[in-house]
Amino acid sequence: MSKTTPELSQTGTEQIEILRQCASDPRLGSARIQVLDADTGKPLIERAAWHARETASVMKTITCAVALEALGPDFRIETRVVRGLAPDEIVLVGGGDVTLSRVAGDGATHYESPARLEHLAQLTLAALGGVAPTRVVLDDSLYAGGEWPDGEWYEEARSPGGYIPRMSSLQADGDRDDPAADDSPRSLDPTGRAGAAFAAFLNVHASSGGVPELVRGTAPAGSEVLASVSSAPVEALVRETLRTSDNALAETLARLSAHALGETPDFDGLARALTATLVSFGVPVDGVKLIDGSGLAEGIRVPAASIADLLRRARLRQGVLGMLDDRLTRSGPGGTIAASRFTEENTIVGDAVRAKTGFINTVHSLAGIVRTTHGKDLVFAVFAMGQDMDPDHPAKRAVDDFVTQLHRHGDALLLLDTPLELAD
Numbered sequence: 001m002s003k004t005t006p007e008l009s010q011t012g013t014e015q016i017e018i019l020r021q022c023a024s025d026p027r028l029g030s031a032r033i034q035v036l037d038a039d040t041g042k043p044l045i046e047r048a049a050w051h052a053r054e055t056a057s058v059m060k061t062i063t064c065a066v067a068l069e070a071l072g073p074d075f076r077i078e079t080r081v082v083r084g085l086a087p088d089e090i091v092l093v094g095g096g097d098v099t100l101s102r103v104a105g106d107g108a109t110h111y112e113s114p115a116r117l118e119h120l121a122q123l124t125l126a127a128l129g130g131v132a133p134t135r136v137v138l139d140d141s142l143y144a145g146g147e148w149p150d151g152e153w154y155e156e157a158r159s160p161g162g163y164i165p166r167m168s169s170l171q172a173d174g175d176r177d178d179p180a181a182d183d184s185p186r187s188l189d190p191t192g193r194a195g196a197a198f199a200a201f202l203n204v205h206a207s208s209g210g211v212p213e214l215v216r217g218t219a220p221a222g223s224e225v226l227a228s229v230s231s232a233p234v235e236a237l238v239r240e241t242l243r244t245s246d247n248a249l250a251e252t253l254a255r256l257s258a259h260a261l262g263e264t265p266d267f268d269g270l271a272r273a274l275t276a277t278l279v280s281f282g283v284p285v286d287g288v289k290l291i292d293g294s295g296l297a298e299g300i301r302v303p304a305a306s307i308a309d310l311l312r313r314a315r316l317r318q319g320v321l322g323m324l325d326d327r328l329t330r331s332g333p334g335g336t337i338a339a340s341r342f343t344e345e346n347t348i349v350g351d352a353v354r355a356k357t358g359f360i361n362t363v364h365s366l367a368g369i370v371r372t373t374h375g376k377d378l379v380f381a382v383f384a385m386g387q388d389m390d391p392d393h394p395a396k397r398a399v400d401d402f403v404t405q406l407h408r409h410g411d412a413l414l415l416l417d418t419p420l421e422l423a424d
Contacts, residue, residue: 015409022405027398029386034308038377044413047422052287052301056358057245058365059295063254064238066277068320070257073235081124082223091137091219094170097231098248102172102197108180115229121201123227132202132209137217138195142169146266152297164247174248239327247294254293304381307367312379328354346404364395372410
């Protein structure tokens with residue numbers, strides 16, 4: 001039982017009780033909750049806050065923070081064409097840009113302002129004097145061994161849901177069947193689909209030569225670069241990852257960060273790189289076990305306290321982490337948070353919440369910053385835990401209800417001598 005200061009009024013006591021009830025809501029299941037004073041870091045509410053469990057897409061806050069640090073906000077992902085071993089051979093080298101598009105011209109894609117395979121083909125032909133090569137080698141070796149985590153991601157989730165591709169470093173439109181859709185079925189061969197689109201553009205725009213043969217291989221060391229195109233900068237990719245919870249983007253940011261930090265760009269390497277970077281930020285990693293960059297893996301283990309600590313550092317604008325805070329989705333009219341969040345009576349929060357959502361079938365999660373009615377910022381991380389949850393499970397509404405009450409009554413927490421501690 002938390003002790004209150006003499007300054008806590010009867011109204012304040014009632015507000016604390018409301019928050020206690022919301023944090024204990026049965027709809028939250030075996031919840032994990034941490035709430036901090038954003039300015040001081042003082043714990044205000046704790047419920048199994050140090051119990052490390054899965055995160056769902058709140059994991060993307062870690063991935064994006066590390067990408068901003070390891071790659072830098074201005075880094076762009078490059079897709080290159082280099083000379084092959086034979087005079088009539090070129091190599092298309094994937095650099096990990098899942099936003100690269102196979103859509104012709106300026107046709108609609110899911111991603112904003114992507115690099116395009118058609119433009120890369122035109123630049124390549126210009127370097128070759130307009131004559132198409134007879135053979136294109138497809139080099140997707142960057143992520144070798146890190147395409148799919150058996151036992152953590154499920155093949156049936158790729159179609160019809162289509163929310164994750166196989167992680168090839170050479171693919172277009174996140175390997176969606178429909179390049180303009182968010183969720184769309186994905187193929188079994190993202191490299192082959194991207195390569196076929198590139199070869200077709202070479203054929204269309206060449207002054208001579210037919211459709212080149214496609215083979216798999218790697219670029220010769222020191223090969224001359226004939227052409228290249230680049231993605232939007234990392235800061236924009238981070239914004240997109242957080243806004244749409246794009247799993248493909250999160251995974252490529254995690255792998256490229258690992259590569260930049262001297263680790264292998266596979267699942268083991270990204271886990272080491274992300275964890276080490278959290279340590280460098282000063283975030284506690286007791287109990288942390290990372291598996292992927294998207295949060296799809298049920299085997300991920302992160303305490304609510306670690307997420308809250310990271311987001312508090314972002315709110316305090318520690319290093320590049322201020323850019324993470326800037327790119328969290330916002331509530332309210334014109335906000336970027338999902339339209340299904342903070343509805344009905346919870347619209348009272350207005351624009352007071354900036355956060356990252358998450359869902360897999362064992363957790364509904366939300367973590368970010370909420371502004372109280374008196375203008376104080378509170379950092380929160382809430383994980384409602386259960387089994388066989390669906391996207392509209394009551395836990396989702398319970399999480400929103402709790403954060404709404406933090407907005408309405410959270411100022412009373414600041415008058416507590418000790419945190420409001422709740423049993424798991």
